[in-house]
Each structure stands twice: as C-alpha cells, then as structure tokens.
Amino acid sequence: MNASAGPKAPGGADDATTSDSASMPRSGRKVTTSNRQSPRKSGDERWKELLDVSARMFADRGYAATSLQHIADELGMLKGSLYYYIKTKDDLLYEVIRGVYWEGVANFRRITTGPGDAVDRLEHAIQGHVRYLIDNITATTVFLHEFDQLSPGRREELSALGYTEQLRDLIRAGQAEGSIRPEIDASMAALAVLGATNWIYRWYRDPGSRGPDEIGRQFSDIFVSGLVSPSRKA
Amino acid sequence: MNASAGPKAPGGADDATTSDSASMPRSGRKVTTSNRQSPRKSGDERWKELLDVSARMFADRGYAATSLQHIADELGMLKGSLYYYIKTKDDLLYEVIRGVYWEGVANFRRITTGPGDAVDRLEHAIQGHVRYLIDNITATTVFLHEFDQLSPGRREELSALGYTEQLRDLIRAGQAEGSIRPEIDASMAALAVLGATNWIYRWYRDPGSRGPDEIGRQFSDIFVSGLVSPSRKA
Numbered sequence: 266m267n268a269s270a271g272p273k274a275p276g277g278a279d280d281a282t283t284s285d286s287a288s289m290p291r292s293g294r295k296v297t298t299s300n301r302q303s304p305r306k307s308g309d310e311r312w313k314e315l316l317d318v319s320a321r322m323f324a325d326r327g328y329a330a331t332s333l334q335h336i337a338d339e340l341g342m343l344k345g346s347l348y349y350y351i352k353t354k355d356d357l358l359y360e361v362i363r364g365v366y367w368e369g370v371a372n373f374r375r376i377t378t379g380p381g382d383a384v385d386r387l388e389h390a391i392q393g394h395v396r397y398l399i400d401n402i403t404a405t406t407v408f409l410h411e412f413d414q415l416s417p418g419r420r421e422e423l424s425a426l427g428y429t430e431q432l433r434d435l436i437r438a439g440q441a442e443g444s445i446r447p448e449i450d451a452s453m454a455a456l457a458v459l460g461a462t463n464w465i466y467r468w469y470r471d472p473g474s475r476g477p478d479e480i481g482r483q484f485s486d487i488f489v490s491g492l493v494s495p496s497r498k499a
Numbered sequence: 500m501n502a503s504a505g506p507k508a509p510g511g512a513d514d515a516t517t518s519d520s521a522s523m524p525r526s527g528r529k530v531t532t533s534n535r536q537s538p539r540k541s542g543d544e545r546w547k548e549l550l551d552v553s554a555r556m557f558a559d560r561g562y563a564a565t566s567l568q569h570i571a572d573e574l575g576m577l578k579g580s581l582y583y584y585i586k587t588k589d590d591l592l593y594e595v596i597r598g599v600y601w602e603g604v605a606n607f608r609r610i611t612t613g614p615g616d617a618v619d620r621l622e623h624a625i626q627g628h629v630r631y632l633i634d635n636i637t638a639t640t641v642f643l644h645e646f647d648q649l650s651p652g653r654r655e656e657l658s659a660l661g662y663t664e665q666l667r668d669l670i671r672a673g674q675a676e677g678s679i680r681p682e683i684d685a686s687m688a689a690l691a692v693l694g695a696t697n698w699i700y701r702w703y704r705d706p707g708s709r710g711p712d713e714i715g716r717q718f719s720d721i722f723v724s725g726l727v728s729p730s731r732k733a
Contacts, residue, residue, distance in 0.1 A: 327561075327563050327648070329561050329563035329564040330563040410644075414561070446724075448720075449717070449720075449721070450709075450713075450717050453709065453713075453714060453717040453718065454717070454721060456695075456698070456699075456702055457695040457717070457718055457721055457722075458695075459698065460694050460695040460696070460697065460698025460699070460701075461690075461691040461692075461694040461695040461698075462694070463694065463698060464690070464693065464694025464695075464697060464698055465690075465694070467694075468690055475684075475687065479684075479687075480687060483683070483684050483687040483688070483691070484687065484691055486682075486683075486725075487683070487688060487691055487722070487725040487726060488691075488721070488725060489725075490680075490724060490725040490726075491720075491721040491722060491723075491724040491725030491726075492721060492724075492725075
C-alpha cells in the first residue's frame, strides 16, 4: 500500500482547466464566465462541455459526492436543463467512462495485435498505455476510481473486451513462441502490469519531474526484463 | 486500464461476514440479530464491532454514500449513541484506515530492514504485502480506495513513513550493493511494485482459484526478475 502517494491528483495536475476547480472550496459555487453563456454555443459544444465538467467534478470530489445540481451550478445552467442531455447521473458517468474506455481499448488492441514478437508488443503496449492514461488523466481517474459505481448492465458491457484479456493473450502468445518464460502465470502477469500502470492515476501529479515517456520506459523495462525468456535475451 | 476486473469486490469475497450485506438492497435495513443486543457486550467489543461494520459498509457502498445513520441502523443502535464513540464520520474512516495502515507498515518494515540482501528482502516484502493485503481485504479496500476522503491533516499524518519510501530505499540499497540494476529508477520501481500489489483489491474475489501465496510468488518472481542485476543472477 502506498499512503504517501495515496490521494488522487485532483483532476490531474497536468490539466490546466482543473486549477481553478482544485482551489475552489468544495461547497463553493463558481462564477460563470461570460463565454459559457454565449448564445452561439451549439448543442454539440454544450454536450462536450457537460462531459468535461462532469469528468472533472467526478475526479475532484468523487462521483457519490457530486450531484446534478453541482454540475448545473458549475455550468451556469438550471438543473432541469440537464435533462435535455441525460436522464440520470449514471448516464453522465457512463458517457465519461465509455469515451475514454473504448478509445483506450482500441489503441491497446492496435499495439497488442501489431508487428513484432510478443515481447516487443508488450513493451509498446505498456508505453502506449502509460501515455494514454496520462494524456487523459481526468477521464481515466473517473474510469479507474468510479467504475464500480456504474449500473451493473453498463459495467458488464464495458468489460466485454477488456485490457486484461488482451494482455493475458499476448503473454500466452509469447509463451507459445518462446519469447516469454513458461513458468509465468499469464493472468497474474497481466494483472500485475495493469495494476502498476493503472495505479499511476493515484500518484501522477507533476509531469515536470517524470513525464509519460520516462515512466513508460521504466515500467516497460521492469516488466519486459521480468517476463522475457532467457533464450530470447541471448 | 482494466475494466473487466474493475469493480472492487464488495467487502472482499473471502470474508464470510460480508455475504449478507452484499445481497442486501442498498436502502435495506438489516434485521438486528439477537446477540448484537446482548447487555453483556462491553464498550471495547462494541467499539470493535463499530469499526468492523464501518469498514464493511465503506468497502461495500463507498465512504461518501454511507451515512452515520446507515451504520447505526446496521448495528441496531440509535444514531445518537454513535457519538459516545466518535464525533464525525471522518473519525470512523480514520480509525479504520489507521489500524490497517500502521500494522501493515510495521510488518513491511520488519521485512525491508530484515536479513538477506536487498533482492531477498524485496521478494519477501512483496509476498508479505500481498498476504497482508488479502488477509485484511475489507479494511485494505477502505484504505486504498478512500484514503483521499480523509481530512488533510490525517492524510499527512499517515503519509509520514510510507510504503513507497521504504521500498525506494530498499531498491537503492540493492543498487549500492550491486544486487539491483543501476539503470532502474528506484522511485518508479517502488511505485510499479506498489501499484501491482495494491491493485489486487480491485480484482481479488475468489481465493479458491489463486490464493495469496500463489499471487505473492508470481508477483515477486516478475519483479525480482525485472530488477535483479545480471551479476547477482550468475
């Protein structure tokens, strides 16, 4: 366990749009900026803004502690106007998670089924996953921390073609081709890799000290060295 | 990310006391069992029971969604009687986390400062951490998932002598003695190990399939192989 790095970064320190929210008292109401009231804002823009604000507030305060009223206040909207876009708070959580999930899974699949032997692909998959996670730290935080708050049917839908299975299959392919050690339990190894990389959302704050490339290189080095077969090394 | 293994096990599937709560509707009120009303129950027993019930409810529903009223109902107490033990809900969260945290850190320290070279100690520390985490899965889940809900002063207190620092120092000691590869970033490696092991609370459900010893062996094998210096291996 890792208490000193425990609290998740409020909204992700690399995301400039979170800075005013992070310094805002939890019960505070933000002054609505004038551009938010622009009559020229289309429905699509408003929807995107709703998702961005929801993601940020869910990441900052937690899903359970954020009400639709909080979100409406933050957007300078009446709460009733939210029902033009969604029916329940669960709808917002689902939309935030769905977006970052499917894109991430698709990126991951391009790498795990791409060129190279299994060890090359493992290396690139870890580096790509770290990069994607940090590039999308706010939505990723919501996904990783609040997934179990989704309604059961939606959890099931998003679990269909997951990261774990892709990674497990890649490791098994490496064992079949001889590039990964046969004594490794592929499911356990997949969970170790995903645990190490997913946990980044709990400690990643200061991109100045160690950025995604450096973290990705270190993590992929550790896991590749830990899993590779001695015969491939030679 | 790992959506298929995403939802935390409700209270930990290995903990028989959680099964009735897990099947209870969220809004339901549990029938109080007769032994809970025993007049012979001492204040110490009641306090322990209060902590156990709080840990289980925080792990099941999440801290923000659990009220003092929910906890009093579950215990068959009046909410007002809780104030004999605590002042705020934060007090309960703190007591649940503090207990599992200090004992875990102390166990970890006995290993990281114990006998053997740094690689031996790393191996034992990973196995011991996995074992401790799973043996205390309910309180551990609360610690790992709800740490950032603690008040800032308490977060700071519990971060003072953390796992990350112990592990980083152990890895640096291994680099100094030549048993761990010099190109490893000790802080990154510590975070990788803790991420992989801490993440167990998100997927650990069925102790029948792979128990703590098997998980500990697999994880320590991967990280030891990933970090050890080739000269020590030879």
